[in-house]
Every structure is written in structure tokens, then in C-alpha cells.
Amino acid sequence: MAVSPPRPKGPPLNALRAFEAAARLGGFSRAAEELGVTPGAITQHIKTLEDWVGAPLFERRSQGVRLTLEGARLRPAFTTAFDKMGAAVHALKELSRTPRVHIAALPSVAQLWLSSRLPRLRAEHPQCQFSVTALEQPPNLLREVFDWSVFFERPESDSKGIVLEHDEIFPVCAPHLAPSIKTAHDLTPHTLLVDDTWSEDWDIWAKEAGWARPTGVKTARFSLYALALEEARNGAGILIGHASLIRPDLEAGRLVAPLPMQAATGLALMLRTTPQFQAMADSFVTFE
Amino acid sequence: MAVSPPRPKGPPLNALRAFEAAARLGGFSRAAEELGVTPGAITQHIKTLEDWVGAPLFERRSQGVRLTLEGARLRPAFTTAFDKMGAAVHALKELSRTPRVHIAALPSVAQLWLSSRLPRLRAEHPQCQFSVTALEQPPNLLREVFDWSVFFERPESDSKGIVLEHDEIFPVCAPHLAPSIKTAHDLTPHTLLVDDTWSEDWDIWAKEAGWARPTGVKTARFSLYALALEEARNGAGILIGHASLIRPDLEAGRLVAPLPMQAATGLALMLRTTPQFQAMADSFVTFE
DNA sequence: TTCTTAGGGTGAGTTTTTCTCAACCAATTT
DNA sequence: AAATTGGTTGAGAAAAACTCACCCTAAGAA
Numbered sequence: 271m272a273v274s275p276p277r278p279k280g281p282p283l284n285a286l287r288a289f290e291a292a293a294r295l296g297g298f299s300r301a302a303e304e305l306g307v308t309p310g311a312i313t314q315h316i317k318t319l320e321d322w323v324g325a326p327l328f329e330r331r332s333q334g335v336r337l338t339l340e341g342a343r344l345r346p347a348f349t350t351a352f353d354k355m356g357a358a359v360h361a362l363k364e365l366s367r368t369p370r371v372h373i374a375a376l377p378s379v380a381q382l383w384l385s386s387r388l389p390r391l392r393a394e395h396p397q398c399q400f401s402v403t404a405l406e407q408p409p410n411l412l413r414e415v416f417d418w419s420v421f422f423e424r425p426e427s428d429s430k431g432i433v434l435e436h437d438e439i440f441p442v443c444a445p446h447l448a449p450s451i452k453t454a455h456d457l458t459p460h461t462l463l464v465d466d467t468w469s470e471d472w473d474i475w476a477k478e479a480g481w482a483r484p485t486g487v488k489t490a491r492f493s494l495y496a497l498a499l500e501e502a503r504n505g506a507g508i509l510i511g512h513a514s515l516i517r518p519d520l521e522a523g524r525l526v527a528p529l530p531m532q533a534a535t536g537l538a539l540m541l542r543t544t545p546q547f548q549a550m551a552d553s554f555v556t557f558e
Numbered sequence: 559m560a561v562s563p564p565r566p567k568g569p570p571l572n573a574l575r576a577f578e579a580a581a582r583l584g585g586f587s588r589a590a591e592e593l594g595v596t597p598g599a600i601t602q603h604i605k606t607l608e609d610w611v612g613a614p615l616f617e618r619r620s621q622g623v624r625l626t627l628e629g630a631r632l633r634p635a636f637t638t639a640f641d642k643m644g645a646a647v648h649a650l651k652e653l654s655r656t657p658r659v660h661i662a663a664l665p666s667v668a669q670l671w672l673s674s675r676l677p678r679l680r681a682e683h684p685q686c687q688f689s690v691t692a693l694e695q696p697p698n699l700l701r702e703v704f705d706w707s708v709f710f711e712r713p714e715s716d717s718k719g720i721v722l723e724h725d726e727i728f729p730v731c732a733p734h735l736a737p738s739i740k741t742a743h744d745l746t747p748h749t750l751l752v753d754d755t756w757s758e759d760w761d762i763w764a765k766e767a768g769w770a771r772p773t774g775v776k777t778a779r780f781s782l783y784a785l786a787l788e789e790a791r792n793g794a795g796i797l798i799g800h801a802s803l804i805r806p807d808l809e810a811g812r813l814v815a816p817l818p819m820q821a822a823t824g825l826a827l828m829l830r831t832t833p834q835f836q837a838m839a840d841s842f843v844t845f846e
Numbered sequence: 847t848t849c850t851t852a853g854g855g856t857g858a859g860t861t862t863t864t865c866t867c868a869a870c871c872a873a874t875t876t
Numbered sequence: 877a878a879a880t881t882g883g884t885t886g887a888g889a890a891a892a893a894c895t896c897a898c899c900c901t902a903a904g905a906a
Contacts, residue, residue, distance in 0.1 A: 277594030278660070278691060280647050280703050283571040284893075299853065306565030311894050313855060318892095324654040332902035334853055340653045347646035354642055358635035359568050365628050366612040372566070403566060415568050572864075587882060599865050601884060606863095620873035622882055 281322045288315035289327060290348040293341060297334050303407055304414075356413040360544060363415060370399045371547065375420040377404040378465070378495035379539065382515040384420060391554060406467065408542075417547045422512075422537040431542040432555055437535040438513040439475050442525040444505035451508075451528035454481035461488040461507030463498040471510040471535070478533035514539050569610045576603035577615060578636040581629060585622050591695055592702075644701040648832055651703060658687045659835065663708040665692035666753070666783035667827065670803040672708060679842060694755065696830075705835045710800075710825040719830040720843055725823040726801040727763050730813040732793035739796075739816035742769035749776040749795030751786040759798040759823070766821035802827050 288311075291301035298312040305312070320327050327341035337345065363370075375384050380402050392400060408421040425433050441457065450456060454476070462472055469491075476483045490507060492498040499516065502509035503524050509516075511527065519525040543551040576599075579589035586600040593600070608615050615629035625633065651658070663672050668690050680688060696709040713721050729745065738744060742764070750760055757779075764771045778795060780786040787804065790797035791812050799808075799815065807813040831839040 276691075277693065277697075278703055279594065280644075280701075281650070282892075283575065283643075286643070286647070287571065297853075298855095306567065307893085308895060309854070310856080310896080314893080317855090319650075323650055330854070330901095332853075332900090333851095344646065344650055344653070347642065347649055351639060351642035351646050354635070354639035355571075355574070356568075358632065358639050359574070361635055362569070362607075362611055362632055365632070405565065409565075413568075415566055570863080585882075586884095595864085596866055597883065598867080598885080602864080605884095618883070620871095620882080 281319055282315075285315040285319040285322075286348060287352065288312050289319050289341075290345065290352050292316060292328070292335070293337055293345040294349055304410060353412050356410075359415070360546065364546070368399050369395075369397060370401065371395075371417045371550070372415060373400065373402045373418040373420065374405045374409045374414075374416040375402060376406070376422065378512075378515060379420050379422070380404045381494075381496045382499070382518075383539070386518065387554075390557070394553070395550065411542055411544050417544050418551065419540075419542045421540060421542075422535070423540045424536060425538040425540060430548075431540040432551060434539040434541055434555070435514045437537040437539060438532045439471055439510050439535060440513070440527050440532045441475065441508045441529055442511035442516055442520070442527050443502060443508045445523060445526050447505055447508070448526045448528040454479045454529060454531070457481070457508055458484055458487055461490050463501055463507045463509040464489050464491045465495040465498050466491055466493050468495065468510070468512075474535055475510055475531070475533040479529070479531040569607055570603075573603040573607040573610075574636060575640060576600050577607050577629075578633065578640050580604060580616070580623070581625055581633040582637055584625075592698060641700050644698075647703070648834065652834070656687050657683075657685060658689065659683075659705045659838070660703060661688065661690045661706040661708065662693045662697045662702075662704040663690060664694070664710065666800075666803060667708050667710070668692045669782075669784045670787070670806075671827070674806065675842075678845070682842070683838065699830055699832050705832050706839065707828075707830045709828060709830075710823070711828045712824060713826040713828060719828040720839060722827040722829055722843070722846065723802045725825040725827060726820045727759055727798050727823060728801070728815050728820045729763065729796045729817055730799035730804055730808070730815050731790060731796045733811065733814050735793055735796070736814045736816040742767045742817060742819070745769070745796055746772055746775055749778050751789055751795045751797040752777050752779045753783040753786050754779055754781050756783065756798070756800075762823055763798055763819070763821045767817070767819040 288301060288305065291304050292298050292312055295301050295304060298316070299309045302309040302312045316328060325340060326338055327344075328335040329338055373380075373384065381404075384402060388400060388402070392398070403416070408419050408423060409416050411417075411419060420434070422437055423431070425431070425436075441451075443451070443460075447460070451460075464472065472483065472489075475481075488507075490498075490501065492501070495512075495515070498509055499519070501507065502511075503519065509525075511520075511525070513532070516525060520527065541551055541555065576589060576593065579592050580586050580600055583589050583592060586604070587597045590597040590600045604616060613628060614626055615632075616623040617626055661668075661672065669692075672690060676688060676690070680686070691704070696707050696711060697704050699705075699707060708722070710725055711719070713719070713724075729739075731739070731748075735748070739748075752760065760771065760777075763769075776795075778786075778789065780789070783800075783803070786797050787807070789795065790799075791807065797804075797813075799813070801820070804813060808815065829839055829843065
């Protein structure tokens with residue numbers, strides 16, 4: 271018969287993925303981040319889907335979006351579907367000839383923590399090819415193509431991540447600045463080095479140390495922790511140090527901690543992996 | 559930190575869908591048909607995926623493709639993932655305000671069988687909006703956006719489809735031609751009307767009737783069964799009639815069956831639905 | 847109040863992806 | 877040898893997806 275076949279198509283898969291991410295993460299911006307696109311792209315995907323369905327999936331409110339009742343009802347089905355898809359994609363990736371391990375980490379963690387440990391990992395698994403991607407937010411290992419992730423995260427009981435070290439912060443500086451700093455108040459005349467993504471660190475520590483930070487204190491902001499760290503080594507000011515990241519500098523005497531007070535951020539440096547790589551991660555951690 | 563976020567993307571979802579369809583249906587052309595695209599598009603999707611994976615998923619052979627071992631191992635995971643996705647999409651469709659029933663049928667079935675029954679269906683379900691799409695091949699109801707399908711299919715035991723009527727075929731013609739046809743051999747001087755998609759019908763019937771169709775018999779081919787039927791009504795030749803489709807013409811006397819021999823094609827007119835519409839279909843069938 | 851911030855929405859324009867089309871093969875089958 | 881089946885190819889076209897720059901709203905801060 272060979273009639274023209276205008277097979278009606280289902281909704282675009284990418285729009286479904288955007289919906290699932292936005293619904294799960296509770297916001298378009300977060301979905302955008304997970305999917306590596308701009309929020310505008312998510313807006314458009316959701317609109318496409320709502321038009322296709324003929325019903326709103328999200329309620330737009332000024333401070334964000336809320337799932338409608340129907341949207342909420344639908345979410346679990348899509349979440350499990352995409353979880354299955356993610357698992358299948360991971361299996362697909364396994365086919366590749368040389369085994370590959372793709373690690374996602376915070377830029378600072380990648381540079382200051384991971385880089386010194388990667389050689390050992392390579393030595394232990396010479397047949398593996400390791401690659402590292404710096405990310406602002408921890409990836410969803412079920413969905414994305416990463417095998418390991420190393421991030422500062424709240425060590426919730428729900429997850430099977432490995433706590434590498436609880437996050438402790440305290441001021442550090444170049445050795446020659448240390449003698450002038452006996453109490454928290456001695457920090458005031460110095461420049462405080464601040465990392466953009468960890469801008470609350472000083473507040474956390476100040477509260478713990480009982481230091482009412484005066485408003486006039488000079489600060490210098492950096493977009494990468496490693497940059498701030500470099501400045502601290504050069505004596506440009508006081509950095510709030512994360513114990514796990516600056517240990518080599520303390521041990522080598524490049525930095526010193528002039529004040530004894532440490533504060534816990536409530537986060538921990540956590541290693542997570544997909545199930546396939548659990549064993550490799552476990553053996554890695556036992557050496558730590 | 560705001561580092562440029564080149565989040566590595568997974569394989570394109572559409573390529574995965576093409577892979578799943580091709581693997582399940584055992585061929586690129588069939589996958590192309592199910593997805594409503596050309597075979598070339600499937601070729602390209604599969605290539606994209608094979609490049610992404612770095613390993614072949616299909617073995618190319620002259621008469622088609624075969625899944626590689628790895629491809630075969632991967633298929634079930636993708637099939638279940640897309641089944642779940644399909645179910646979720648069906649649920650999504652339910653949100654639409656007015657309930658809609660989308661029926662897929664063979665063009666001939668849509669025109670000759672369904673059209674006379676649709677008014678009753680609309681009357682029974684006045685709140686529903688019915689739409690019909692003509693398709694050459696039965697759709698996969700788990701994946702595509704159809705709710706009902708009516709096709710001639712082999713009534714396998716595996717499926718939950720409803721057998722509406724077993725397919726019986728026999729020659730029919732305009733009343734004025736009938737008197738000249740007493741035995742199968744009297745068909746020889748006439749033009750045989752043939753539908754392109756059912757070109758074997760005459761062979762099936764001839765074999766059953768013990769008629770060795772001479773090679774010189776004139777035939778006229780039509781791309782739609784309804785066209786061939788119209789010609790038969792006009793006395794242009796002999797059509798091989800499908801009982802379920804030409805019954806109204808026989809009852810109205812527009813066509814007659816000059817010969818008593820009927821042949822079974824082994825197919826049946828089958829109604830399938832998604833689970834949500836099972837009840838509606840059952841009640842429809844009890845009226846038949 | 848007026849500012850500021852957080853989160854979205856928009857539409858134009860661009861980039862990427864996907865698709866079609868029209869050959870072209872290579873192994874069967876007739 | 878010719879037709880058939882099923883896949884492949886590359887160019888060009890169409891559709892989808894994305895970015896960018898800017899707008900909007902509500903809520904909290906000053």
C-alpha cells in the first residue's frame with residue numbers, strides 16, 4: 271500500500287530527561303547543571319513537554335518551581351526508567367577494549383588531593399586508563415558516565431559512599447606571617463584569602479573561634495582554591511585551610527597554622543563509585 | 559571556582575533507541591519502520607553508538623545484520639529501560655484533559671472495517687476523542703503512542719490480543735461478472751485485482767482451490783486495498799476478498815462471491831490495546 | 847520603601863543533530 | 877544475467893537543541 275507513514279512520534283527523549291532531572295532535583299537550574307546545559311534549555315524542554323501533554327507539569331513560583339500533583343505522580347516512573355537506562359549505558363561503556371575509569375572531582379580536590387594519589391592508582395592498575403574531570407557539583411553516578419566521584423559532601427547515612435576524611439578548617443599562612451598571629455583578633459589587619467565556592471568558610475570558622483569578624487577586613491577572592499593556596503604560600507594573606515587539601519603544605523613547612531582552633535564544616539571528603547568499581551575503590555582506600 | 563564545565567555527555571538517547579529497536583527487531587530496516595525514519599538514519603545512529611563505545615555492536619552480513627555477542631548481551635537492559643520509558647510516556651499522555659484513544663490500523667482495515675464501527679465507539683464513549691492512524695506494520699504498543707491496534711496478525715498464543723475474526727479469502731466480483739464464473743478456471747480470462755501488500759493472496763487461494771494459475775493472466779496492482787475494491791465494484795476484474803473487509807459489499811449486493819472455495823491465510827484480524835484500555839476494548843468486542 | 851538576590855521566562859540567532867535523498871554495494875534468488 | 881534484499885554513503889536540508897542577553901517576579905535585606 272505504501273501510504274505515507276506519518277508515524278506520530280512520542281515526546282522527545284531529551285525533554286523527558288530534562289523533566290526527570292528537574293523533578294528529581296527540584297529546580298530547573300539544578301537540572302541544567304546536571305545535564306550540562308543552561309537553564310534556558312531546561313525551560314524550553316519542559317515547555318515542549320507540557321505542550322505535548324497538554325497539561326502543566328510544574329507550577330511556576332517566584333523562587334523556583336514546584337511539581338504539580340500530576341508531575342509528582344509521574345516522576346518515579348521516569349526516574350526508574352532513566353536509572354535503568356543509565357545502568358545499561360554503563361554496561362555499554364564496559365565493552366570498550368581498554369578498561370577506563372573516569373573520575374569526577376571538585377577542581378580543588380582534583381588538583382590538591384587526587385593528583386598526588388593518582389600515580390599509585392595507575393601503578394596498581396596498569397591496564398586501566400584513568401581520566402579526571404573537574405566538576406562543581408557531584409555527578410549522579412547512576413546517570414552520568416563517571417565511575418568514581420570525590421567531593422566534599424554531607425555524609426548522609428543513606429548512601430554507600432566511603433568517607434575519606436571529615437572536613438576540618440582552620441587558618442593557615444606563610445611561615446613568616448605566623449609570629450604576628452597569636453589570637454583570632456590578630457587576623458584583622460591581614461588579607462583573608464577566599465575561594466568563591468567556599469566563601470562561607472571564614473564565617474564557619476569565625477563562629478567556632480568566637481571571632482566577630484570586623485566588617486573592614488580585607489579579602490581577596492579567587493575562583494579556584496588552588497589559586498588562593500598559591501597566594502597564601504606567597505605570603506599574600508591568610509587562607510582558610512581544609513586539612514585534607516593542605517596537609518602536604520603543612521608537612522613541608524610551606525604553610526603553618528598559627529591558631530589551634532579547628533572547625534568542622536559538617537562535610538566529609540567522600541569517595542563514591544558505581545557498583546562495578548566498588549572493589550577497586552575499597553582496595554584503594556585501605557592504603558590511605 | 560566556576561571552571562568551564564565540559565561535562566562529558568553520555569551517548570545520545572536517540573542512538574540508544576535505534577540500537578534497541580534494531581537489536582529487538584533484528585534489522586535496521588525494521589527498526590527504521592518502527593521509528594518512522596529511513597534506514598539510513600538507523601545506520602548512522604548505530605555508527606555513532608559504535609564509535610562512542612569503540613566496539614562493533616552488529617556484524618554486517620550481506621543479507622542483513624546480526625548482533626555481536628556483546629550487542630546481544632546488552633540488548634535486554636536497553637529493552638527493559640525503554641519499556642519502562644514507554645510505560646511512563648503512556649502515563650504522561652493520560653494527563654491530557656480530554657481522554658484520547660489513538661488507534662493504529664492497516665489502511666484497509668481503517669477504511670473498510672474501522673470506519674463503520676467508529677461511530678458506535680464514539681457514541682459509547684462521548685467524552686473520548688478518537689483518532690486513527692494508518693500504518694503498514696503493527697506498532698509496538700509498549701513504545702509508541704498508540705492505545706489500540708487493529709491488524710491482520712498471526713494469532714500467537716503469547717500475546718494478549720483479541721482475535722476479532724480469522725482471515726478468510728475468496729474471489730469476489732461485480733454481480734454482472736459472476737454468471738460467467740463457474741469454476742476457478744473461468745477466472746483465467748479476467749483481470750485479477752491485486753493489492754501490493756497482499757500480493758500473495760491469489761497464490762494462497764489458488765493453491766487451496768487447486769487452480770494452477772496460468773502465467774498469462776492479467777493483473778492490476780493497487781497500492782491500497784480500498785482502491786482495488788472500488789475497481790472490483792466497477793466490474794474491472796476479480797478481487798481476492800477478505801471476508802472481514804468486504805462483508806458490507808456482499809450484504810449490499812455490490813459484490814458477489816462466484817466460487818464457494820474459501821482459504822484461510824493463517825492470520826486473524828486482531829485487536830490489541832495497552833493495559834489501560836483493555837476494559838474499553840473488551841466492552842467494544844462484546845458488541846461485535 | 848528600595849535594593850538585591852534567586853529562579854525562571856523569552857526570543858533571536860547559532861550550532862548540532864538528525865534526517866532524507868539518491869546513488870551504490872554485495873550477496874542471494876530467480 | 878537480472879532482480880531482490882538489506883545495508884551504506886555523503887551531501888544537503890530540516891529540525892532540534894542550545895546559548896546569550898535581557899526581562900520578570902517575589903522575597904528578603906537594608
